[in-house]
Amino acid sequence: MFELFGRLRRQHRAEPPPHEPPLSTHQLWLxxxxxxxxxxxxxxRTSxxxxxxxxxxAAGSxxxxxxxxxxxxxxxxxLDGLLREGYRAPLREQTGTEPLAWDVALYADITRKGYAAGYLDADTAWGLLRAAVRPTVAAYHLWETFARDYLLVRQVWMEGLRGTSSEDFPAPQAVSDAHLRTLLDPANRASPWNLAPWHVISLPDRPL
Structure with a gap:
């Protein structure tokens, strides 16, 4: 898996991203x-x-x-660091879990921003996202468990930032909690987690 990063470092800078084509079920899951x-x-959330x-x-900034x-x-x-160890190593003792969801969510977000900034072409970005599949599906079996672990680690991280004064301070935990509830709401037809349930990554890929 990690040979991927060495190979990509030797490639040239990508051109700006093209118009977004429709995603497949696997791509939406990623x-x-x-x-x-x-x-x-x-x-x-669906591109x-x-x-x-x-x-x-804005992505570059x-x-x-x-x-x-x-x-x-x-x-x-x-990205290499997040997939290898990320923030989960120092958080293991605090959370009592292997908090992979936090690192994976950040990894996927940074990959997408790197694509938007022109540092990655689409094929490279998809390849990087696919590199996160195996450890993620080994650690979780539902979006609910992924979300639970993400929120747990976010709360520990926020507690470590208490007393910090910054205009860029992250959203309060209540805002993140509400956002995750919206994503998990079965009545929310716009939620990508409802459009691409957890199990679809284990099925043959297909157009949405």
Whole structure:
């Protein structure tokens, strides 16, 4: 799996992303790994491109300001780190679990932003997302368990930020909780988790 990152670092910078084609069930499932992170009306949850409206500059700014990622090499380094260990190593003792969901959600979100910023072409972005499938399906069996673990680790992370003063302080835990409830609501026909239930990644791929 990790040879992928070394090979990608040797490739040239991608061209800006093309118009978004319709996704297959597997592709929607992969994109949906980032759904817990993608709050707000500007977020797109059913396309590889992370925003409802094209904004490549915003993706690049977000990667630089939030993650210190100015280009392709730094992006691949960060993704490699998240998939190998991420934040779960220091959180194991605090949570009593192997909190993979947090790292996977961040990994998928950063991959999509890297695609929007032009650091990755579509094929590369899909390949990176597919690299997260095996460990994720080994750790979870439902979107509900994925969401539960994500929220648990987010709460521990937020507690570690208490006393921090910043305009970019993340949304309160209650906002994240409400967002996850919306994603898990079976009556929410717009939820990507309802459009691509957990088990579809284990079935043959098909057009939506």
């Amino acid at each position: 994109v949906s790994l980032a759904a817990p992170v993608n709050r707000g009306g500007e977020a797109a 590889l491109y992370p925003f409802r409206y094209r904004d490549d500059a 977000w990667l630089r300001e939030q993650w210190g990622i100015p280009g392709r090499d730094e992006l691949l380094d960060r």
